[in-house]
Amino acid sequence: MPGGGRVAAVTDAHFEVAAGECLALIGESGCGKSVLASALLGLLPANAQTAGEARLGALDLLAADERTLARTVRGRLVGLIPQSPAAHLTPVRRVRSQLAETVRALTGTRGRTALRAATDRAAERAAFPADHLDRHPHELSGGLAQRAATALALVGNAPLLLADEPTTGLDRDLVDHTVDELRRHVDGGAGRALLVITHDLTAAERIADRVAVMYAGRIVELADAAAFFGAPGPRHPYSRGLLQALPDRGFTPIPGLPPELGDLPAGCAFAPRCERATAVCAVPPALTDGTACHHPHRPEDHRA
Template sequence: MKLRVDGLSVRFHLPGAEVHAVTDARFELREGRCLALVGESGCGKSVMAHALLGLLPGNATVTGHAWLDGGDDPLDLVAAPEKVLARQVRGRLIGLIPQSPAAHLTPVRTARAQLAETLRELGRTETPDLLADRAGLRPDDLDRYPHQLSGGMAQRVANALALAGDPPLIVADEPTTGLDRPLVDATMAELRRLCDDGRAVLVITHDLRAAERVADEIAVMYASRIVELSQAEPFFSGPLHPYSRGLLDALPSRRFVPIPGRPPELTRLPDGCAFLPRCPLATAACEDQPLMNGKKVACHHA
């Protein structure tokens, strides 16, 4: 199974404004590989995940393509009708691990009941206990309600729900939010295991340390655009885009120096490079929008 995103853009229409949430995104993700989509909060990362699954609100306009290719007849997730997404894609071809798993669980039903319902809807014959065991849960953990689950348990329940239909592609949207470092490491190790088992995994995160543990490739997003695509090892040893360098320099394990300034509002993006006001390399050339155009970085000075 391969995911190929080609020119994906998302706009939200508001009274008197238009939010440019994702602009001309292009990347590929193959089976057995993990792509980490990283960047500051509010840059459009989670919108990308919801666009792939058709989970955007009614005021969104999505253009471009997102091909899910597993054989002779690729499926364009952008053009697919809701019936196809609901019956063929969600849970069966793409499993979603949502941000803040406990908040996505039904509060008045046990984890067991929710796993059983998901298995039944997907037509699976496995038992909730078997699914829980694969996710590192004990059978008695399933008899708890969401408010009785620790952060780690809720994360494992979310993992089990995402894997219930045995999907070839997993989308993990900020899977480490609110977790302490040992649980972050355990969650990343589980996602890495899914890759090693042959699944494709898209991890959306602002946690670069977590991304380094699991990713084969890195896509850096800034102000709705992907500005750098790289293999993970060369990215962490020497990123090309000045924004990517700023993200790494802000880590406590590195220089611990934050990027000055703030990202632009997605309702008022400039015509040129959106990073220009914060960039130490900015020149007059940056008044023109740098594009990837087959390159691995969108920067005039990379």
Template sequence: MRGGTHVRAVTDATFDLAAGECLALVGESGCGKSVLASALLGLLPENAETAGSALIPAADTADTGDTADTADRVDLLTADERTLARTVRGRRVGLVPQSPAAHLTPVRTVRSQLEEVLRELAGVRRPHLRAAAEAAAERAAFPAGHLDRYPHELSGGLAQRAATALALIGDAPLLLADEPTTGLDRDLVDRTVDELRRHVGDDRALLLITHDLSAAERIADRVAVMYAGRIVELTDAAAFFGAPGPRHPYARGLLNALPEREFTPVPGMPPELSALPDGCAFAARCDRADEACRALPALTDGTACHHPHVDVLEAPRA
């Protein structure tokens, strides 16, 4: 709610995420991606309201493979703060935050924060903490020579890597990585997302929230495209980045804006979330829009569009 007005930051965001899978949630800044991540961890402002459900297996049933009984799962949207703090955050769901400086304790060194998390989540005992902290730092490409520095002494890229190292320690079944490559050069982007991908296993999954389509193409199994608070396309990564390509005009525009593609920006600007139209929110920017777009399209066959593309989008030649 903003100034007494309800703002629908995320609406009808429906998807599943299986163990062993990486789902990339992509879209322009302000489309609701980070709000969704905050909702899943109970980190929204006090005046925020949530509806629906977000289910993860409870700790004692995570390895059974039985997801039919909702009694064996935790609903992240309705769980109380005690449950989220003691059994979910860091243990069931790890977070690489979009703003790492706000999540690092300012009066403690990176080393001491890593050691604390190693004690709490990994059960590492004191004689082994120093070596374990250095190993955790190396996993996120954080230089050992900076471990005894405080957060305010770090660059944005180093703070991002410190936050990534902290998030990876617990090997949580679900890892939320919210813009984990901010402030990193291309080599470190590739190294970071590769390490996040290595987190994925038989009992672990990754939700990668990013505007970096190259990073998503590198590690994602599926892609969800968000626009104006709604998921407008959900498809396999191979089909999205290769052939037949995105079906939603906005998703196709995002891909064609890449330098290695057509390098053509999506025209116009997204609508304010406080003033969304009744119909398709992308219609004002879309050259395929007509009267049918006055009605809100449902997500059908992975695409929320009245006039989806059906032709083949050629991938760039090597």
């Protein structure tokens, strides 16, 4: 910030992702979702600071040094589908070369024939066309770059997969293929889990077991996915507004804009946009029973 101030991009993010589970983290752009994912892998800017714990088994990801993150965590314990896949691909190397290197490093596959076959299988898993494997990243569309990044992330069958907007640039059929493959990753091996960050609520409904909603750097709702997308529906007014903005649910946008993280209002950050706000909302609400709201919706508020 100007003047050397600091911005709390993510605050009080308390959640778990259990083995065999997919947690979908949703919310408008700029709310801190991708910052949280970057923090887990030690990919924040050098001047960023983290506090707290992020446990993966006995390992605290936030306390791990760069050597541990590079040699033990990234790709092996935690796979990442990045939000900007083209920026994570090496521009001067063909996709096949990058995928083969990852297959060799994470699976131990050796021999030209075996490595080529394993590389082809990895590409097929992410619906990346075989006839594009010998292209450079700049020759790929955004959707193809997304599929290349997905293929790379899936190679190691990591216990935890972080997928940051994994369906960006894909048409609906490829969105369904991608989320189904991510679901198979979770279901296909003991101890695997998935944290998917997405704006695509249709994809989230298809893949998630639970939903976490983030607003202005804080998680404001944690809910079972079936209850969230069905009955009784979301409890937080912001969460309900996200669903009501979908074309098949009313196409009604949430009024106003999210606040700047460096200039948050006192009390509930959503109050200036919320039709249910009252004077009590001047006090920040705690996350109680899965909802951080003084006036949450009740089951009887649900409308089919």
